[in-house]
Amino acid sequence: MIHATLTPPSFDGTRLCDGFLSEAVAGLSQAQKVLPCKFLYDEEGSKLFNEICELEEYYPTRTENEILRDNIDEIAGLIGSGCRLVEFGSGDSAKTRHLLTHLPGIAGYIPIDISGPQLLESAVRLAGEFPGLEIVPLEADYEEVSEIPHTIRRPQRTVAFFPGSTIGNFEPLAAAVFLQRIALLCGSDGGLLIGIDRKKSKRILEPAYNDRRGVTAKFNLGILARANRELGADFDLSAFRHRAPYNETRGRIEMHLVSQRAQIVHLDSREFRFEDGEYITTEYSYKYTLPGFAGLALRAGFELVRHWEDRDRLFSVLFLRVRDRKPRPSGDLPGLDATPGEASESRQ
Ligand code: AVJ
Numbered sequence: 001m002i003h004a005t006l007t008p009p010s011f012d013g014t015r016l017c018d019g020f021l022s023e024a025v026a027g028l029s030q031a032q033k034v035l036p037c038k039f040l041y042d043e044e045g046s047k048l049f050n051e052i053c054e055l056e057e058y059y060p061t062r063t064e065n066e067i068l069r070d071n072i073d074e075i076a077g078l079i080g081s082g083c084r085l086v087e088f089g090s091g092d093s094a095k096t097r098h099l100l101t102h103l104p105g106i107a108g109y110i111p112i113d114i115s116g117p118q119l120l121e122s123a124v125r126l127a128g129e130f131p132g133l134e135i136v137p138l139e140a141d142y143e144e145v146s147e148i149p150h151t152i153r154r155p156q157r158t159v160a161f162f163p164g165s166t167i168g169n170f171e172p173l174a175a176a177v178f179l180q181r182i183a184l185l186c187g188s189d190g191g192l193l194i195g196i197d198r199k200k201s202k203r204i205l206e207p208a209y210n211d212r213r214g215v216t217a218k219f220n221l222g223i224l225a226r227a228n229r230e231l232g233a234d235f236d237l238s239a240f241r242h243r244a245p246y247n248e249t250r251g252r253i254e255m256h257l258v259s260q261r262a263q264i265v266h267l268d269s270r271e272f273r274f275e276d277g278e279y280i281t282t283e284y285s286y287k288y289t290l291p292g293f294a295g296l297a298l299r300a301g302f303e304l305v306r307h308w309e310d311r312d313r314l315f316s317v318l319f320l321r322v323r324d325r326k327p328r329p330s331g332d333l334p335g336l337d338a339t340p341g342e343a344s345e346s347r348q
Helices: 016-028 043-054 059-070 072-079 094-101 116-129 172-186 202-209 215-231 290-299 342-346
Strands: 083-088 108-113 157-162 191-197 240-243 252-259 263-267 270-274 279-286 302-309 315-322
Touching: 016 215, 016 263, 043 059, 043 116, 043 215, 059 072, 059 094, 059 191, 059 202, 059 302, 059 315, 072 094, 072 191, 072 302, 072 315, 083 094, 083 172, 094 108, 094 116, 094 157, 108 116, 157 172, 172 191, 172 290, 202 252, 215 240, 215 252, 215 279, 290 302, 290 315
Parallel strands: 083 108, 083 157, 157 191
Antiparallel strands: 191 315, 240 252, 252 279, 263 270, 302 315
């Protein structure tokens, strides 16, 4: 019997906790206070996020899973056998499990996640479930990955997997820069399987980020608890409230932590003043139209090969490939012409 190969997780980038202090201080010093969303995803936060994924109001996870399940043969065919599959922000690798079942010839799986404990736990579990699969986990802020770890088997190509509409965390310009980086990391024959959340009515969007059970609120407030625990800050968690409005103009959900009174918070021997009602921005979740996202990806060096959606067009999964460097006629968005379902893009 062939055993799975599991390389112990390696680290890339600076130590993550050093970053938290400097980035929190910098973020709270801005006129509009921010705490970068990656710090929501520590061990506790990752668990809460998994809980969010199970919520009735939170449609993205189950919808994306459904799209992946319904189209798995075609998707596996496009990824191709012999590839090196790299997942950015792998979490518990729940979505990948299904993909891997349909990719028997794969050269290796490289899960990248910022939460070390969750990364190791899910890699060990996957290794047990997929004998013969080489798993090379990488604990890193996926934005800072400069090289993809090698597998023992030489891969035919590298395909990135970026599910969950996590790309929505980036502001559009930063999203394009990040996609460009993925294109570079994957190289000329590379591919990208990515999930994006579609623009839709705020009647659907806002409940997804303001659930009745308050799991998202707990997840959001968790970043303050973490700052208290790890940085010695003195945030009063009962003096901040979670709120997540849809900013229609920008096309994004914004997660806020709203100060319930005028107060001063101490961190790193500094004082941060909050007015009553002032808020910290903790996360953006951008929503896209299909042509909007394909255009952004094109500028970043990817062309759309194929896309799938659910019947309500809540969510899309796209397969893109690294574009060859030859210039194209302007205005030409490869793969987007005569695509069914385009009429829905103007829909609310
Ligand atoms: C992990 C970025 C995909 O934007 O839907 C969910 C994060 N935050 N509920 C999203 C999130 C609050 C999630 N992503």
